[in-house]
Amino acid sequence: MPQFYPIGSAGQPWGAAEKLAWLACQKEQRSYHDDVLVAIEDLRALWDVEQYATITGPAYGGKSYPMMVLRSRPWNDDLPIMLVTGGVHGYETSGVHGALKFAREHATEYVGRANIMVVPCVSAWAYERIHRWNPEAIDPNRNFVADSTAQESAALVRLVAPIRGRVLMHIDLHETTDTDESEFGPAKAARDGAPTYERGVIPDGFYVVGDTENPQGLPFQQAIIEAVRAVTHIAPDDGAGKIIGSPVVAPGVINYPLRELALCAGVTGARYASTTEVYPDSPKVTNELCNQAQVAAVRAAIAYALAHPVPPAPAPAHQ
Template sequence: MTHPAPYPIGTPGRPWGAEEKAQWLSRQRRQRSYEEDVLQRIESLRAAFDVTEYGCLDYAPDRYPLYAVRNRDWRDGRPHVLVTGGVHGYETSGVHGALQFLEQRAEAYADRINLLVVPCVSPWAYERIHRWNAYALDPNRSFHANSPAPESAALLDLVAPYRDRFVLHIDLHETTDTDESEFRPALAARDGVAYEPGEIPDGFYLVGDSEDPQSAFQQAIIEAVAQVTHIAPADANGEIIGSPVAAPGVINYPLKKLGLCAGITDARYRTTTEVYPDSPNATPEQCNDAQVAAACAAIDFALEQGV
């Protein structure tokens, strides 16, 4: 029986303090450009959409403006729809899928919904291809009052005026091989607990809300995405990432209790997508297309219900 090597930072069994977090931060390197990959594409959307800066991350010496995109001519009586991407910066198709949705499909809904899209919630992590922010915090466990994660706090402030008006929120994510090779081992080391290896599902799946699963809504998305890429099967225990499969390609979490992004509104329809970009059976283009298909299917379903 083999045992995973200890994470290279910290002492096994002891949570990180300031010294260990500083050591971790010193290892992070910029690997891609938020300006080139994201902001330039957002800038090109100004001809068709309203683009607003809703906050700014100050991780000295770097500063990252945060942008939201909305369709013009918001009107009372139309359903409010929220699409978010890049809560975890390393999950590339979450960001590029949101941008592709804006570029290719969003205008078709402009006269039926009030659409708000935040393509990259965590730009510092996007550039470093990381799950955490610069404070070694996971923004997707930090969506709650007095959040210590500035990415999460800024998004909460943005949606606060419309929180009870949203009918739909779809949050675009990925599950990658690095979840097991880096991010879950780092989490265990940071928290001073033993790392228990898991299994990465091969394919697309959804995380719904265990408090209000909305099964028909989740299945409508799965059926649409299945036309683009394959759906993750359950493992030998009938689970995906340790949670029971509620329906093909669907598991459920208590979104609000866990401080997850998909729980930040009171929308009737809430879900988190999970694409698997490391699959030998999927390309980056398919992953982006799957995110777009999921967003469109979610909106179509909500509109068909007459919300």
């Protein structure tokens, strides 16, 4: 069988030795403390900040990562809850910095209208290594279940458990990068024992992922797209009516079964849920433009939810 990834053998799932070999290749390239925790400290005058978990263990190289959530003030239980998450995949940089930029620039915008929760960086270890997985070669964004084997996912599930079914809107900030096909796709195929790997097409532009189980949410997704269109370009389909293999249901909009796939955007059972996807490798954008696109998406999502305040959909129990 052809060897398409330098670790493991095609057709054979990784065992402990292959995962350790992969882990040995992951080097710290930036600082969660300097980039995220310091930025959050500067926001304490505007937000209530609390640590909701500590991520640590042998695979984390002896480091401990405090996981932080920002809550708007004053919190009012009579108001709808809006959740913003970033950095589920640590290498998707504008998810983290877009969330922080939103928190820095728009903290007081919703006083008296909504409760806002912001979790800027769900996966701190992966942020430092510019990677998709955690150190145990687990993708957090397929593991948002109560008994998750990914510490990062389990911690967020515990954080939102008290408000499940009460969240009106949840937007999860992501990127689709060229490395999805040059590194992370082949690594996943090798880890899972696929015999071959065929590269897909990376869409050039911004798009969103809605919920297959909530088709009435399409106007919500379209509102996000229209807001971001004023900031950056929207991804076209691949010529066959698809983006990353999924049918395009409106310009820049595809759907996934969020809860079935245990994706972050499905963790609260919010009536309005969306995953954003920025393309930072486009020659048409800059890092700051990517951050601005994420902020535009968050603000549009909150605005739409406030204008259409239907009761949150009942949140099914985790399986």
